[in-house]
Amino acid sequence: MFPRLSANPMLEERTGDKVVVPPPTGRPYPVITASRSQLAQTMHAHGLAGGRCFVVTDDNVAELYGAEIETSLTDGDFEVSMQIVQPGEAAKDLEIVSDLYRWAFAEGVDRSTPVVALGGGVIGDLTGFFAATVLRGVPLVHVPTTLVAQVDSSIGGKTGVNHVSGKNLIGSFYRPTFTLADTEMLGTLPDVEWRNGLSEVLKHALIRDAVFYEWLRSNWSDVTSRSSALVPELVSRAMSIKIDVVAQDEFEGGLRRILNFGHTFGHAIERIAGFGTIGHGAAVALGMRAACWLSADRGRSVPLTEVDAMLRDLTPSRLPRMPVDWLLQSMRRDKKRIGDTLHLILLESVGRAEIVTDATDSELRAALDFALS
Ligand SMILES: NC(=O)c1ccc[n+]([C@@H]2O[C@H](COP(=O)([O-])OP(=O)(O)OC[C@H]3O[C@@H](n4cnc5c(N)ncnc54)[C@H](O)[C@@H]3O)[C@@H](O)[C@H]2O)c1
Ligand SMILES: [Zn+2]
Incomplete structure (x- = not known):
């Protein structure tokens, strides 16, 4: 307590x-x-x-x-x-x-x-x-x-x-x-808002804290059902990660960008689905499914099946039609683009994020196909 x-x-x-x-x-x-x-x-x-x-x-x-x-x-x-x-x-x-x-x-x-x-x-x-x-x-x-x-x-x-x-x-x-x-x-909080928040909590663990990820994984059913015994610790651990990141990079010059994990894909999904059709948290969970898939595809040590099962719990079972070409176009236009380069956050491993600038259209397409499957 x-x-x-x-x-x-x-x-x-x-x-x-x-x-x-x-x-x-x-x-x-x-x-x-x-x-x-x-x-x-x-x-x-x-x-x-x-x-x-x-x-x-x-x-x-x-x-x-x-x-x-x-x-x-x-x-x-x-x-x-x-x-x-x-x-x-x-x-x-x-x-x-x-x-x-x-x-x-x-x-x-x-x-x-x-x-x-x-x-x-x-x-x-x-x-x-x-x-x-x-x-x-x-x-x-x-x-x-x-x-x-x-x-x-x-x-x-x-x-x-x-x-x-x-x-x-x-x-x-x-x-x-x-x-x-x-x-x-x-x-x-309504359940849908709890799950929206869980997307950001899981994001924090995946990019920065393997021990917290393990804690979430082993308590996942109590976490999704909002067991009151776990909530204070969950909030405290997730807060600490955000605090740690912004204390090092308040104005998003570098490190803070890792908080966009799942968001470049997620923003495109939100936009193409039509704002409000899919909640931000659910869109980011889909985005993280894409980013995790791509990390694993690039040979990074991400336990894809396990992480993906958790992320699926945070996404709607029925999705609106979202043509991958439109999603790709929208990602290329994302405001997180710096110059002409798409800065994408991937995982080196659970708890360690990396920024990549060389993602190809065919990689992004395959990652989106996976997330929408
Ligand atoms: N500034 C930042 O760094 C930052 C980071 C992430 C998100 N955001 C912004 O946050 C917004 C989303 O925030 P949100 O997800 O909290 O949504 P929200 O503020 O819309 O709240 C979600 C719903 O929950 C209700 N609600 C709030 N507290 C409640 C409670 N204790 N019990 C019952 N109902 C409650 C609200 O009335 C609302 O209907 C977006 O606009 C996003 O851009 C900002
Ligand atoms: Zn977010």
Whole structure:
């Protein structure tokens, strides 16, 4: 079990808490696993004094946790103003950011007003971008409530919204004051969202941590069924991997690119299937099936049958028609292309990723055929 937080200013040093120290300079920020009831006191411990405090969330999360968070912040001397947006990717929109600015100015935002992002990755990205830009930056606190958000999107500082030209094209890097993840909140997630998050968790293990991969493999049925005895450890281990990667490469100059494992294939699959037809996590799981196949085909030591069986559990049994030629074209256009070269993340072995730039069309085609089979 995780230690619960007390109002200890040395929070970062307690076992189970994590600190990100992005190079080459700058303020580290803690990623804390603790009960949501500790939010107000954790804010105080990080220099966010009582007074006006903004919370941005979505309808689903507000319904489940809004009142409780509001009460606990109020009890902690904060005067809460909450904005609730519609759930879903469509909220990552400049129009919604503009609504948030209007609300914040009407409510008297100043440079010291903390903004709490209470929700999944959509709320984290949207609120992060809003906090980064309103008055050129106000303190941001992430309270991630999905598995994706706890192990991935609330760590590493990427914020942003979508644009008609594409997903996540507008944004900034903006560090939160801290991230507080309460793993108990994952108990209310719909199963499809749990599995979406598991794709990113398995990705983290495959690219960076063979021991964690082995842990996942040996507990796989409890992991997929979300056994509450395993959730805290699963989140903590997956978080550590993201922390380790972004602490070494905050701005995606090199190492951070390995987090795109499965994503170059996956983004093409999402796009060609039609956004929303296949969830991001499922598309990435299909993408990882392709990437694992190609790694094995290149003679890398990847236990393909075993990994593939796990990945299949994270993908839908029926797929829409996706012509491989269209997928290939879409991959070649992927924004992760640098110059004319497609940078593809493959596995050298379980726990070790490699970036390859020489994948041929026939290799990509065969990998996609395998993943869609
Ligand atoms: N910034 C980054 O580094 C980064 C990394 C990965 C993904 N992302 C972004 O994250 C977004 C996806 O995030 P997501 O998968 O968390 O989706 P999401 O935020 O849309 O949440 C999924 C659904 O779960 C609901 N929900 C959230 N918490 C809940 C809870 N505890 N109980 C019940 N329901 C709950 C939400 O209302 C929503 O309907 C995408 O926009 C993606 O681009 C960003
Ligand atoms: Zn992803």
